[in-house]
Amino acid sequence: MxxxxxxxxxxxxxxxxxxxxxxxxxxxxxxxxxxxxxxxxxxxxxxxxxxxxxxxxxxxxxxxxxxxxxxxEDAEMLSFFIQLRNSMNKRSFAEIPVEERMIFLPQCLRSARCPAHLSPEGLNCRSCGQCSIGYWRGVLEKIGYRVFIAPGSTLIKRMVKKYRPRAIIGVGCLSEVKEGLELTDKIGIVGMGVVTLKDGCVETLVNWDDVMDVALLGIPSEQIPKEALRDDDTPHIHEFSSKPDN
Ligand code: SF4
Known part of the structure; x- marks a missing residue:
């Protein structure tokens, strides 16, 4: 046919x-x-x-x-995407002077009894010793970071607009960090993310070793304060969560 x-x-x-x-x-x-x-x-x-x-x-x-x-799982995927972005941004991040970097810590890391008040630039930590933020905020500021304890993404966008950093470290839960990294990509800022160990609204946890691993990238050794060193003087950070605040 x-x-x-x-x-x-x-x-x-x-x-x-x-x-x-x-x-x-x-x-x-x-x-x-x-x-x-x-x-x-x-x-x-x-x-x-x-x-x-x-x-x-x-x-x-x-x-x-x-x-x-x-x-x-979705969590595995997100965490992989974050790892991927971090690894790609690592070199550019290390080249940016610390004066042009910012770090945003989530307010959920604080203690349920946190006495800090909210200001236009985030939570005003009083280093009361009830959570690990007080101690590590001090260490990060000593390195030269502008540190913010952010109640949400609106504050982050406002601070980025105000201070115009070239690099940002965002600490938060998986989805927050992924969204944050996508945003930094869009606005041309080098973003690095650190995911918290526990989700929630209050008293969450982060591995400060992970935070410092990122924060110390490209920092000249003479600029690293002794509080940011392990006992063997390597530029890492001691054991995480139970680090006493002072
Ligand atoms: S150390 Fe923690 S609990 Fe104390 S004021 Fe700062 S954020 Fe709040």
């Missing part, structure tokens, strides 16, 4: 074929992104971060769907 395709039918057929090829291409590319991501997560070694970041941005929805399909 001879089938005669009209010009229109041939066109529709061609469009169908091209669409199918594009969909297959997106799927294959997404699978490749997922494979590299999973390998990076499992080995703890970030593979091709630039390629991954660009690729994941292009097919984020599909990548997330595949992640879910293979049983990876």
């Amino acid at each position: 001879v089938v005669n395709f009209t010009l229109w039918e041939q066109f529709v057929f061609l469009v169908g074929e091209v669409t199918l090829i594009i969909i297959l291409g997106i799927l294959l590319f997404s699978v490749l992104m997922v494979a590299i991501s999973v390998y990076s997560i499992k080995t703890g070694k970030l593979m091709f971060p630039r390629f991954l970041k660009a690729g994941i941005t292009m097919v984020e929805g599909t990548v997330k769907a595949i992640f879910r399909l293979i049983g990876l």
